[in-house]
Amino acid sequence: MEAPAHSHGRVWRVPAAQLFFDRIKAQYDVGKDTKGLPKPDASFKALASALCAIPRDDEHAVISICKKPVNETIVAALTKAFVRNRAIEGLLFSKCEMKDNALAALFQLIFSNIRIAFFDLSQTSLSSEQLTSLCESLLANEFLQSVGMVGLGITDAEVEPVLNLLRKTRTLRAIDLSDNLFTAKTLETLVDIVAANATICRLTLRGYIIPAPLQRRLSDLLDRNTAVTQVLDEILDNSCKRNFSTRLSAFRRSVFLRRGEEEPQEGGVEDAAAPTYKLYRSSTVLxxxxxxxxxxxxxxxxxxxxxxxxxxxxxxxxxxxxxxxxxxxxxxxxxxxxxxxxxxxxxxxxxxxxxxxxxxxxxxxxxxxxxxxxxxxxxxxxxxxxxxxxxxxxxxxxxxxxxxxxxxxxxxxxxxxxxxxxxxxxxxxxxxxxxxxxxxxxxxLTRDHNLKDEDERAAVAARGCTNFANNRVNGQLTLTRALxxxxxxxxxxxxxxxxxxxxxxxxxxxxxxxxxxxxxxxxxxxxxxxxxxxxxxxxxxxxxxxxxxxxxxxxxxxxxxxxxxxxxxxxxxxxxxxxxxxxxxxxxxxxxxxADPATPTTPTTPTPKTPSRHSVGFL
Missing domain, CATH: 3.60.40.10 (PPM-type phosphatase domain)
Known part of the structure; x- marks a missing residue:
């Protein structure tokens, strides 16, 4: 797949078969003559009028600002444009000089849950506090699907807000973290997060030396996430035609992972060279x-x-x-x-x-x-x-x-x-x-691991959970420990x-x-x-x-x-x-x-019977 480009004059495009939002139809460059938009130093009224004049039928448009100073005037004009014109879905910055007040206003725009699907703030200087604010704003926005954070100089010591964003997001499909300052440890953590969060369908990591096994694992996980998200989107798109819970239950039964044809050998040791997990669909249960x-x-x-x-x-x-x-x-x-x-x-x-x-x-x-x-x-x-x-x-x-x-x-x-x-x-x-x-x-011999146990409730609260509605963790699950x-x-x-x-x-x-x-x-x-x-x-x-x-x-x-x-x-x-x-x-x-439980005896094996589809016998 062709890597997305963030240089001036090109937009972030991803094949629809993989990420489902190859929807960008037009790009409006502030300060360029191609679309007739004025320069960034124009008055607020002129800039806002030009942005709001973007045709409403020009669906899935993005606004791009490259190598320009960005102040509060531009952000205010952008805010007005997003409010008035729902055709605008993307905002791309590249190598821009961003003043602190402009960044604060931009983060507030994103945090306000404005309808924005594409956001790129690449090759822009950010402090650790600004990076944290950016990630918090991105997490709060329910419409974001693609984010570019290329060349921000993020180090291992500063990466935690980004990791937290990826762990918690339920809308973000793609993120570009190329050309930052991550070490191998952070790269492994990123792959583990992709394994845990099926929402993430694309993670771009140019400019790093990544071991081949880790590359293969990341590729498999992204392919899996893409397939899972496609099925979920199809279910959501058609939920009005069929009971949603029924469709979701059918999806759970039909889409899952399996090891491959070669099973682990008896005795307890799995072959390290066995086939990796692959996603597949089947009309039958496991x-x-x-x-x-x-x-x-x-x-x-x-x-x-x-x-x-x-x-x-x-x-x-x-x-x-x-x-x-x-x-x-x-x-x-x-x-x-x-x-x-x-x-x-x-x-x-x-x-x-x-x-x-x-x-x-x-x-x-x-x-x-x-x-x-x-x-x-x-x-x-x-x-x-x-x-x-x-x-x-x-x-x-x-x-x-x-x-x-x-x-x-x-x-x-x-x-x-x-x-x-x-x-x-x-x-x-x-x-x-x-x-x-x-x-x-x-x-x-055992205790129930649920919120009725005071020690278990305290442990879950210590991990940051505050929603215990209906005695469920985060309002969802009765258990506090599970696989x-x-x-x-x-x-x-x-x-x-x-x-x-x-x-x-x-x-x-x-x-x-x-x-x-x-x-x-x-x-x-x-x-x-x-x-x-x-x-x-x-x-x-x-x-x-x-x-x-x-x-x-x-x-x-x-x-x-x-x-x-x-x-x-x-x-x-x-x-x-x-x-x-x-x-x-x-x-x-x-x-x-x-009477001695350690004394072996000769067993009498019952006549084998084929279990029903609701019974699994192991002898």
Whole structure:
């Protein structure tokens, strides 16, 4: 694509197929004879009259001032022209001598949300304070689509206002930052911002030495953003013809990223040379290709239902022989919001990322591996999950009979034990609840990451969020921690709470479940329900019965649950998986387990069944 030019006599043009606003039809140069405009030193009346005389049918016109002194008179005339003539959409300055008062008036013009789509202030001397004011004004304008800031001498120490503009803008499509004084660190930050903000479709960086991998990544991200913005524009343009929410939901399902044909190999290490992410469209949902391996140490039951929702956004993951070892297991529940794709992506990759991080850290550093893997997974998701995200509740059981639980969001992990020295709760309980939990041998291992938690609310406020309408972050999302949701990345955290516990003889089972279950079933009731069913029901059906209990209790959300039995129940029955319940569908696995959770046994694998389109089973 031809680079935009900012020299006199040429306008910033971008191919319509990529940036959708190749609309400039005429350029009016102040001080030139070509359009009959007077020189900058003309009286205000003469200059304003000439600018306002630009034909109203000359749609998408820009005013250009090059190598001229600019004072308050010119800015006042420009203001009047923009107010009176809506055909004028652009204002280009290049190598102009700008007085402080003129700059202040110009920034105020932009800040006032005047209808301006193109603005260029290239090769003009600005102080750090003026640069900050400029960026604040650009951010406040809801019509700007293209900005030129070439050759302003911006250094790494002064670049933060520009970065903040790019992080927060929801209208800016293109920006030219060529020929400034950025180092490699700032260039990498710019690319990360482009990954997080799908609004930015063009970032021009002439005059820098950029490593080839970073160039390729930037090119891929800009191509992706361009495609996403095209689809969104089409949806908005046609929203009156079809229900907007329906169109947006269809877009979320049909446009996303995938790795390519070559999948990461089992064992946890992804090939660095694997194909880069590419944007593509498909009429089908993400294809769930997961390894089905039975745990050789524990009996496992799981069930799920889309419940009363129109779409299933929960995804379960169960894997024995984790990292290729018979004495390692991994279980997870992912509850997506805004679509199923983020949850499915995590079910496909997060366990591999954790395994990769485990290879890098010394023994005993598993919590650090969880945190690093969650951060990397969030970074990848942020490239395409601007208004989508997922919770993640992941359980890893090591060869040393220790389990590690990593958690973000509002899914929960509940632990049942007969031990008098049970682990501590992750949540603050009332005195009555504490006694009820203790009497029942129940421990809630996770806390809900939402604004009802005072610590979480304080953390979000510390990150700069002031809008907590309807107990939602920035009025949009109930969660304070999640993977994805890059549009709220400045307020949300992806750092997991990591809990560690060494298993003992008295430990019974762990329940991992999405919030659709916990909305209507208390932890104590869930544990008591499972214990009741252990005496009479086959293990492989208990999780689905817990799901059905929540559905019958009028849960309005998707429902998913995994139960990991840590020791052999007193009465264990086996049966083939039951047919899916009417409310949804289920799959389960049953194996023999001894009192010692580390002792492997020979598993009995149930007859494989093809999951329905609302069910994903991982064994």
């Amino acid at each position: 294809n769930d290709k997961f390894v089905h391996i039975v745990s050789e140490r524990f009996a496992v039951s799981f069930g799920e239902s889309k419940g009363r929702r129109s779409e299933m956004q929960d995804v379960l993951f169960v894997q024995g022989r984790y990292r290729g070892e018979v004495d390692q297991d991994f279980f997870a529940v992912y509850d997506g919001h805004g679509g199923r794709e983020p949850a499915a992506y995590c079910a496909k990759h997060l366990h591999l990322l954790i395994a990769t991080e485990m290879e890098k850290i010394p023994a005993g550093g598993i919590p650090a591996a969880f945190k690093a893997a969650f951060a990397e997974c969030n970074r990848r998701l942020s490239a395409f999950c601007s208004i989508q995200g997922t919770t993640a509740t992941c359980l890893y059981i090591s060869p040393e009979k220790t389990f590690y639980l990593g958690h973000v969001g509002d899914s929960r992990a509940v632990f049942a034990t007969r031990s008098a020295s049970a682990p501590s709760h992750a949540v603050k309980l009332s005195e009555d609840d504490t006694k009820a939990f203790q009497d029942a041998g129940v421990v809630q 994805g949701d890059s549009n709220l990345s400045s307020y949300l955290s992806c750092e997991p709470d990591v809990y560690e516990h060494a298993l003992i003889q008295e430990d019974e089972f762990v329940i991992l479940a999405s919030d659709g279950i916990w909305d209507v079933v208390t932890p104590v009731r869930a544990v008591e329900f499972v214990r009741e069913k252990l005496a009479s029901a086959p293990l492989d059906g208990i999780a689905q019965q817990l799901v059905d209990l929540a559905f019958e209790s009028n849960s309005m959300d998707n429902l998913s649950a995994i139960i990991v039995f840590l020791r052999a129940p007193s009465s264990t029955k086996r049966a083939e998986p039951a047919e899916p319940a009417e409310a949804g569908s289920a799959a389960a696995a049953t194996v023999d387990a001894t």
